[in-house]
Amino acid sequence: RASRAPPGQARIALRSGLILIAVADVVLHVVLPMTHDSEALSRDRWAAALRWPCQFGVAWFLCSRAHTNHVYVAAAAAICSFVTGICGYWMRVLKQPGDLAIVFVFFGTLTEMFCIELSVARVSVLRRTMHLGRHRALHAARIALLSWLVLSVPCWVEQSMLRSYSVVLALLVCAFVACSLHACREPLGAALWARAPDGKASCPVSVGAAEQALRAMRLLVVSLLCSHAGLEAIAVYWVIIMTAGGPLDWHHPSSHGLVAITTSCWCITSFALAALSGAAHVTPNPVVKLTEGQRFHRQQSLLRTTSVNGDPWQAKVEELAGRGFTLEALLDFWADLPRVMPHYCPSVHTTRDVVWQAIIPQSRVGDSDGCALATLMMGGRCTRPRKMVSHSWGNLFRDLVAAVVADALGDSEFGSVAALLERDEPSLRGLVAARGTLKDTYWICAFSISQHSAICDDSACGGEDPILRRPYPTCACRAPKARNGDPPVREDGQSIPCELNKFTDMIEFLAATDGGFEQVIAVDAHAQVFTRAWVIDEIAASHRLGMPQHLKVRSASVVDKHVERLRGMRVQDMRATRPDDVAEILGRIPDKDAFNAHLQRIVFDVGSGLIASWRALDAKQVLERVGRTLLVANLCMHQRRGKGEGEP
Known part of the structure; x- marks a missing residue:
């Protein structure tokens, strides 16, 4: 089954990797002041103080609740986002970042790729349950954006090509987000209709189910916007910097605005990942082992x-x-x-x-x-x-x-x-x-x-x-x-x-x-x-x-x-x-x-x-339940409108 949980060893590996990354970052904060300029280290420490707990907390939360493939992908994206944030900080602090820029590029690309796949997976589950079929524009935008991210990796470290790359990236991200929202148009319309007076009067869906569906759709739309807003904002800002001042200087005071924007955007992306994955609503099946008596x-x-x-x-x-x-x-x-x-x-x-x-x-x-x-x-x-x-x-x-x-x-x-x-x-x-x-x-x-x-x-x-x-x-x-x-x-x-x-x-x-x-x-x-x-x-x-x-x-x-x-x-x-x-x-x-x-x-x-077993649902099952509710609402809505159009 598509929603089958990853093995327990995989969840342990995710948490272990996250802890190792966090420990390595803390060790760097302790060791590097002995050999590097302490002023450079402390100049942007406020950014690390804001980013670190947000990204680490979300990543740990997702790793702990990775009982389905959707949450598993979100956890991997959150870990990559955490590594990207760490690399971005040390690239600014160190005078010669060297290969750190390549690591930054690699994990930043992985983060966005995971976000893209998670977005498509969540929207596809909803549309498939509602029998709406495959959204071709969304999948075309997905392929285009993934291809650009993979094939244009050298542009990230070659600053002379950064402006052109950023312009195309910004446009592709906008197109992907627009297609994602368009794919949610019919489900959101059905959810709004089910809560409207006309829907309440003619739809057999209960009030509680209709409210749950509307909340889920609102959360899905907002998380789709925010999970990609980070990369979009960074790409647009790079275009501005490159147009105004030539090659980007990470150590120049003019880049402080970029630090603030990137820090905020990566934090927003982390929280959006948690919302998009549905991990907050996951209640894993209780692990019940046979007793000796049984x-x-x-x-x-x-x-x-x-x-x-x-x-x-x-x-x-x-x-x-x-x-x-x-x-x-x-x-x-x-x-x-x-x-x-x-x-x-x-x-x-x-x-x-x-x-x-x-x-x-x-x-x-x-x-x-x-x-x-x-x-x-x-x-x-x-x-x-x-x-x-x-x-x-x-x-x-x-x-x-x-x-x-x-x-x-x-x-x-x-x-x-x-x-x-x-x-x-x-x-x-x-x-x-x-x-x-x-x-x-x-x-x-x-x-x-x-x-x-x-x-x-x-x-x-x-x-x-x-x-x-x-x-x-x-x-x-x-x-x-x-x-x-x-x-x-x-x-x-x-x-x-x-x-x-x-x-x-x-x-x-x-x-x-x-x-x-x-x-x-x-x-x-x-x-x-x-x-x-x-x-x-x-x-x-x-x-x-x-x-x-x-x-x-x-x-x-x-x-x-x-x-x-x-x-x-x-x-x-x-x-x-x-x-x-x-x-x-x-x-x-x-x-x-x-x-x-x-x-x-x-x-x-x-x-x-x-009752504990009854409450146990994974992220995919919750979305499928919402999809079935919206399928009923969508059928009733079209039947109602069809009757209305046929009336004199």
Whole structure:
């Protein structure tokens, strides 16, 4: 993935190199006064006192937060900028700078090249997410500026050519900045429209998401301007100096203005790099290692799966574990849902509504049998899931699908994804395909359990359609049903053919045989998912096995609104459609108070809790979330304006 973090050794190398450079500069300040003119050293020390903490502080900050390639590039640029500032100071102080000028040229060029690449990368992520395509003028300006920087390096040390070089450089930098801002024109326009009264009235994007997008766009525009303003100002000043006074004399008093300008510009560039990289908004994923207890549980699960050959219970567990399906198949089902369920309304119908009126009818085989819909979705192939989705059937079905898609996109919020599902599913599918996660496999009980072997004929488990105002139709298939206590049973009284009492065993089997198996928790708007018996059981089992767990919420306000209620969460208050499920789960918990305390740690632990993991986003993912928000706003804006133009 493009946003994958560089190795930890690379971050250590960056910080180590920065420390060595800083120490060398300090040593020079101590040693050189013994052999050089102290007046020359102290004359511009004010510039070093201003530049040094700014450049070093920003470089250290970026090196410490280099968890993505964008921040990694910014950290490299900040270090090069720091070296350039040091060289500029010592070039002025020393009477014979010699090769120091070449070092100054080299690192100054590297700084600008890193800034160019970072600018293009950030703008490209935004435009690609919004399906705006490649900005050809920006890439042409990038190639021209990079070529001039590389091919014209000798001009920096040959002062007779400096004026011509500086004129061309100033023009190219202006052209690149102008193209960068033009590439941001449509995203910025969509962000402004989403916050305008017209946008608030017709755009499904939440106020918080719209404000976040507008702040991000303003910061991006300002940082694009400032990250190149330093080089632009220096180039223009050189033109003035060379035109007025001939060759530049670093030791002449007239160059004091150049010192002030270059010092200020390099400091501004450093701060702009930090803003452009998005490092200030990065929350790295918490590093969670398996505890001894979690390793023990995985080993025990693996032993159970390998020592029960021929056990019908284990055979059923492994059958369930092979009923995963791809995200592509889920999106196909979503696209076909209006045909299967013509009255389907995304903002009204829940997963329970869709199960009874679409999944059960679609998974019926002939007149007398049925199977899990996942089996039909995958053409009967055994498909191992990489992630299990825990959710509430009372949640909107649209939000369930959006949570899965958001997971595939690496986002922890699915508000903009839900809006795209309704308005432009092909564009959303394109985003997933571009990320390479369209074939990711998931396990969702509504699809992966055969409803025909459990509830399809039980009207007590059904309900009423919220739009048609009539009860769900029951299935007339004659498939045999198997519930918790139906024979044949194990010694503990659990039904062997039943598919509803093996979730924990299936999680243990998948976690023991696949070290990368993960859990996704789709949180509804009212956070009712944390009151569901099976969800709590799945969360506890996944944590016990050390599985990565990911919360997916519609917006941050859902967590903020319900966080206090979640702190009072108790296993005794769990609910389920069937009372037998609650009794079964509570029966497996001998010390309920200890379990409640453990549940609080799972959710709220600062280092590895579900909420801490939910807040973990890198710089690229934050910008992609903004891009998806602006994609929705842009679609709504054009639809609104199209309707307005069509009105008489």
